[in-house]
Amino acid sequence: MNISHLNPQQQYAIRTVDGPLLVLAGAGSGKTTVITHRIAWMLHQNIKAENILAVTFTNKAAREMKERIAKLTSSKIRRKLNIGTFHAFGCKILRFNIRHLGYSQKFGIADEGDQIGLIKQVAQDMGLDKQDHEISFLQSGISNAKNNLQSPEEVRDSGDLSWFKTLAVVYDRYQNLLQSMDLVDFDDLLYLPIRLWRENEEILDRHQLQFRYILVDEYQDTNRLQAEMIRLLAGKNLNICVVGDDDQSIYGWRGAEIKNILNFPDRFIGTQITRLEQNYRSTNTILKAANAVIKYNKDRHNKTLWSDSGHGETVKIITADNETHETKIVVDLLKNSRFETKNSYENMAVLFRSNFQSRLFEIALRKAQIPYRLIGSRSFYERREIRDALAYLKIIHREKDDLSLLRILNVPTRGIGDKTVDKMKLYREQTGKHFLRFIDLTDFLSLLNDSAQEKIKKFMTCYRLALDQFSQNQNLAENIKGYLEKIGYIDGLKKIYKNNDDYESRFENVMELINSAVLLSQNSTEKITLQDFLESYSLAEDPAQTHKKDKTENHGVSLMTVHTAKGTEFPVVIVVGLEQNLFPHERSLADQQIEEERRLFYVAVTRAKTHLFLTRAKTRVKYNTKNHTYPSQFISELPDDAVEFSTLNELFKPAEADDVDAILAQMRKRFA
DNA sequence: GATTTTTTAGTTTTT
DNA sequence: CTAAAAAATC
Numbered sequence: 001m002n003i004s005h006l007n008p009q010q011q012y013a014i015r016t017v018d019g020p021l022l023v024l025a026g027a028g029s030g031k032t033t034v035i036t037h038r039i040a041w042m043l044h045q046n047i048k049a050e051n052i053l054a055v056t057f058t059n060k061a062a063r064e065m066k067e068r069i070a071k072l073t074s075s076k077i078r079r080k081l082n083i084g085t086f087h088a089f090g091c092k093i094l095r096f097n098i099r100h101l102g103y104s105q106k107f108g109i110a111d112e113g114d115q116i117g118l119i120k121q122v123a124q125d126m127g128l129d130k131q132d133h134e135i136s137f138l139q140s141g142i143s144n145a146k147n148n149l150q151s152p153e154e155v156r157d158s159g160d161l162s163w164f165k166t167l168a169v170v171y172d173r174y175q176n177l178l179q180s181m182d183l184v185d186f187d188d189l190l191y192l193p194i195r196l197w198r199e200n201e202e203i204l205d206r207h208q209l210q211f212r213y214i215l216v217d218e219y220q221d222t223n224r225l226q227a228e229m230i231r232l233l234a235g236k237n238l239n240i241c242v243v244g245d246d247d248q249s250i251y252g253w254r255g256a257e258i259k260n261i262l263n264f265p266d267r268f269i270g271t272q273i274t275r276l277e278q279n280y281r282s283t284n285t286i287l288k289a290a291n292a293v294i295k296y297n298k299d300r301h302n303k304t305l306w307s308d309s310g311h312g313e314t315v316k317i318i319t320a321d322n323e324t325h326e327t328k329i330v331v332d333l334l335k336n337s338r339f340e341t342k343n344s345y346e347n348m349a350v351l352f353r354s355n356f357q358s359r360l361f362e363i364a365l366r367k368a369q370i371p372y373r374l375i376g377s378r379s380f381y382e383r384r385e386i387r388d389a390l391a392y393l394k395i396i397h398r399e400k401d402d403l404s405l406l407r408i409l410n411v412p413t414r415g416i417g418d419k420t421v422d423k424m425k426l427y428r429e430q431t432g433k434h435f436l437r438f439i440d441l442t443d444f445l446s447l448l449n450d451s452a453q454e455k456i457k458k459f460m461t462c463y464r465l466a467l468d469q470f471s472q473n474q475n476l477a478e479n480i481k482g483y484l485e486k487i488g489y490i491d492g493l494k495k496i497y498k499n500n501d502d503y504e505s506r507f508e509n510v511m512e513l514i515n516s517a518v519l520l521s522q523n524s525t526e527k528i529t530l531q532d533f534l535e536s537y538s539l540a541e542d543p544a545q546t547h548k549k550d551k552t553e554n555h556g557v558s559l560m561t562v563h564t565a566k567g568t569e570f571p572v573v574i575v576v577g578l579e580q581n582l583f584p585h586e587r588s589l590a591d592q593q594i595e596e597e598r599r600l601f602y603v604a605v606t607r608a609k610t611h612l613f614l615t616r617a618k619t620r621v622k623y624n625t626k627n628h629t630y631p632s633q634f635i636s637e638l639p640d641d642a643v644e645f646s647t648l649n650e651l652f653k654p655a656e657a658d659d660v661d662a663i664l665a666q667m668r669k670r671f672a
Numbered sequence: 673g674a675t676t677t678t679t680t681a682g683t684t685t686t687t
Numbered sequence: 688c689t690a691a692a693a694a695a696t697c
Contacts, residue, residue, distance in 0.1 A: 058686070087687045111687095186687050253685065354684050376686080417673045452673095539687070563685045585684050600685080623682080624688050 001044045003037055006030070009274050013241075014038045017045065017213070020234075020268035021241040022261070026305045027290070027606035028281030028569065031243055032068055035217060038241065039081065040072040042213060049080035053211040053233070055089055055226075057218045057251070059541045060376060061567045062088070065217065079525065082211065086226050088539050090189035097196055097203055103182050106398050106531070109538035110183040113387070114403055115139060122173045128166070141167045142174060146187040147224055147255045149194065181400050181434075190225035197232050208235040218567070219244035219264070223255035231267065238268060246301055247294050250563060250600045252593070279305045281569050281609050283312025285642050289612070290605040292639040297595045314644040315605075315612045317578075317635060322626075326617045327364035330574055332648055333613055334370055334557055337572045341611060345371055348572040349558040351565050351604050353583035357576065358559055371556025376541045376564035385493065385506040389513055390537060392489055393480065395463075396470055397530050399436040402428070406435075412492030415455045423447055462487055476528055477517040484510070562604045573608035575601075578616040578632040601634045 003011055013023045013034045025031040035054065042052060056062045062084050069078060082089065091109070098107055110118070119138050145155045145167075152175065156168035178185065184192060197204040211233050216222065219242035222230070234240040244261045252258070265271040279287055287305050294300070318333075320326035334348055350361055350372075358374055365372045380386060388411050391404035410416045424435055427444050438444045440460040445453045466486035473479045484490050493510065497503040520536060521528045541564075558570065577583055584597035605612060614635065619626050655663075 085687065109687095189687080250685075254687085356683060378686085413674070415673070419673070541686085561685065582684095587684065596685095621688090 001041060003041070006033070006037070007276075007278055009276050009278075010034050010037075012274050013243075013276070014041050016241075016272055016274075017042055017047070018239055020238050020264075020271040022264050022271050022273045023241065023243040023276065024273065024301070024303075025243050025245055025276040026279060026303055027245065027248060027603070028279040028307075029276035029305070030278075030280050031217070031245075031276065032064060032567070034276070035065060035215060035243060036068045036072055038215065039069055043073060043077060047213060049077045050082070051210065051212045052215070053082045053089070053213065054215040054217070055084065055086050055230075056216075057085065057221045058376075058564065058566070059085055059539075060564055061085075061217055064567055085539070086222075086229065087186060087189045090193045090229070091535065091539060093193045093196070093207070094184065094189065097200075098184075098192070100196060100200055100203070101192055103179060103184070104398075104400075107182045107184055108394060108398055108401060108534065109189070110178060110185045110403075111538060112186075113382075114183070115185055117403065118174055118177055119170065122170050122177065125173075126166075126169065128170075138167060138170050142171045143187050144255075145171055146191045149191065149225070149228070181402055182398055183401070183403070187225070190223075190229060194225060194228055194232065204232060204235070208233060208237060212237050212239055214240045216240070216242040217244075218248075220246050220249040220258055220261045221251040221256045222260050223251075224257060224260075225255075227257070227260045234268070238270075240268065247297075247303065247599055248566060248603050250566065250596060250603060252596050275303075277303060277305055279307040280309070282307060282606060283309055283610055285312045285314055286605065286608050286610075286612050289315050289638050289642040290602055292642070293598060293605065293634060293637045294602045296637055297598055299595055312610055315614065315638065315642055316644055316646045317614045317616075317638075318646055318648065319631075320615060320617045322619045323360060323577075323617045323621065324364075326576060326615050327360050329615055329648060330361060330576060331364050331368045331370065333574055334365075334572075335368070337611060341572060343571050345556045346558075347570055349560065349565065349568070349570040349574070349607065351560060351562050351573060351575045351607065352577055353562060353585060353600075354577075355561060361559055361576070365557065365559075372559055373555050373557075375558055375560040378541060380509070380512075381537060383506075383509055385497075385509055386513055389484060389489065389510050390534065392484060392487060393530060394534060395436065396467060396483070397534060400434045402435050408489075409459070412488070412495045414459055416452070416459070420448060420452050420456070476521060476530065476533060477514055480517055480530075480533075481514050484514075562600050565607050566603050569607055569609055571609045572611040572613075573604070574613040574615060575604045576615045577620075578614050578635055579620065579629040580632055582620070582629070583632055584634070598634065598637075601632075 003014055006014070010030055010033070013021065014037050017038075023031070023034065025034070039052060039054065043049060054065060056065060066078075066083055069081070069083070082092075084092070094103075094107065095105065099105060116135055116139060119135055119142070123135065123138065145152075150158065152168045152172035155171055156165055158164055178188075197207065214230060214234055216230060221244075230240065230242075242261065242264060246258055246261060249256060249258050265273065282290075284307055287307055291305060318329055320329050330350060334345065337343055337348060338345065352358060352361075355377070358377070362372070362374065388408055391407040394401045394404040395408070406421065409421070424439060424444075427433075427438060427447065428435065431438065439456055445456065448456070466483045469482045469486045470479045472482060490507075490510070493507050494503055497506050517528070517533050520533060558568075562575075581589065583601065584594060588594060588597040616629065616631055616635070618629060620629050621627070
């Protein structure tokens with residue numbers, strides 16, 4: 001295997017397979033190349049694919065790694081490699097071992113909506129005052145506790161404040177509720193494997209043996225649970241390589257601990273360290289801009305990124321009158337860049353700080369007929385009709401899933417209201433049984449009046465019929481479709497969404513959901529089960545979108561948040577909304593999180609290879625009022641000789657006669 | 673118990 | 688302004 005085209009530091013990182021290794025990799029320093037080549041190198045050294053574990057932080061990064069490794073290995077070996085996010089890995093561990101913790105193997109994953117619903121229910125049952133105990137506070141309290149590996153008892157004893165006592169009770173009840181329905185939340189996907197390993201030495205031994213070679217990407221973003229997972233797994237083998245860059249730590253708000261990377265050599269004795277400082281991505285002008293901004297941060301290791309890819313264009317800063325004007329400027333920039341820099345739309349990205357900003361750009365790009373794809377968005381999954389349809393599917397997979405049953409019991413309206421549900425809950429409490437186990441037994445039905453009895457019976461008959469339907473077919477997508485039709489949800493859509501346009505788009509979405517099952521099967525060599533399908537919706541960013549993308553060659557312009565953009569690169573990058581209180585976000589200013597915000601801006605800037613544009617709007621509408629904005633402080637932190645303030649007219653000079661001739665000639669050739 | 677009207681709160685970033 | 692929750696009405 002030849003790696004001589006790589007620089008000495010990179011080669012060292014690839015060759016040092018045994019023992020702990022820390023790779024400090026600056027932006028664009030060929031980090032993913034190192035990781036993928038390292039994996040290929042290990043395989044070349046006859047290390048078995050199934051003994052290699054590579055974990056990342058985001059779906060995007062995991063996908064990138066898989067795609068890049070595809071170019072270096074055969075698909076047969078590739079399939080045996082363990083590559084994925086921490087959460088997906090945790091899920092896999094639990095799938096085979098969770099019975100040791102008192103859950104069923106069929107466990108499901110509670111998303112944020114489920115979480116909030118459950119906590120609300122608990123708070124209500126306890127009679128907590130909503131003003132004093134905000135749900136979001138309780139939610140983050142529970143999450144923090146899990147991230148600190150605390151049990152409810154430990155939370156109770158962790159402080160004198162009465163709030164901790166209340167939180168401990170909520171936490172305890174919430175966890176019991178989850179477990180009774182065989183549900184785990186996102187934190188559990190990390191927390192439970194650690195518990196499993198701590199409580200079962202043989203299992204830990206087995207996993208240590210299996211995952212003998214560990215690679216962690218974006219190590220600066222790991223939180224306490226993730227670091228602990230890695231520490232436990234690395235065990236005595238210590239064949240662990242972590243890669244990261246403290247300047248790109250942007251997940252502090254989610255509990256990421258920068259000290260994980262800083263203290264790595266102390267935690268793992270004998271750690272080898274290598275630094276990747278040569279940047280292969282950007283022009284020196286872009287690097288100069290990035291370096292200058294990040295220098296304002298005090299809490300960092302000094303690094304000097306350098307590149308030999310020339311000076312390049314200056315960074316252009318363009319000011320729009322308002323946010324609509326900004327989208328127009330972006331559209332013009334994209335069109336013009338395609339012409340001037342000969343880049344296709346796939347090579348361009350629009351980056352924003354917050355998700356809500358994407359909407360206006362989508363509208364503008366659609367109108368301008370520029371192909372685009374929205375990356376990392378969960379908006380499809382969050383649509384009501386999709387969550388309803390998934391709830392219908394969840395109750396077949398796990399009949400214990402009371403949460404999903406309640407969600408769809410009266411969707412479309414079946415005349416089953418609060419009163420009946422209250423009785424169901426009471427009965428559940430008294431007998432400890434799950435809804436689907438008792439709601440059409442006479443023992444329970446006798447508690448209801450005649451009309452309510454009829455309605456429940458009718459629903460259950462319908463459900464059983466639909467359930468039969470599900471095993472009719474070999475094909476998952478066909479089964480899903482048949483089931484949703486039989487149970488009356490497809491027809492019900494018309495009843496639920498009376499506005500015809502609304503109905504049609506919701507119907508389309510449900511069809512898309514079914515179609516994503518087809519695509520999932522197509523992209524996999526193994527048979528896809530309902531469990532796989534549901535899991536893909538819980539853990540992946542947007543299965544419907546992701547799978548679709550594989551089929552079409554032309555993806556168009558990428559729209560995404562700066563957070564999702566980490567690890568990517570594009571020749572042309574436009575960072576929008578560079579206004580104080582938007583980027584940097586107002587809350588980060590209040591909480592003194594400005595350094596993390598600056599790192600975020602650093603990430604945004606370093607995505608660009610050759611052309612970087614920064615835009616802002618002079619006014620922006622917020623809560624229905626037009627507000628004046630101030631330019632982002634990051635703009636003033638850029639060095640004068642690397643940037644240029646431009647207007648559209650200055651940027652877009654009329655085409656030279658020669659160019660026009662060339663284009664016309666090209667067109668003629670195409671038609672000839 | 674279902675449906676419509678009124679009130680209120682709400683925008684970081686991801687798994 | 689919009690979506691969701693609460694209140695009022697059917």
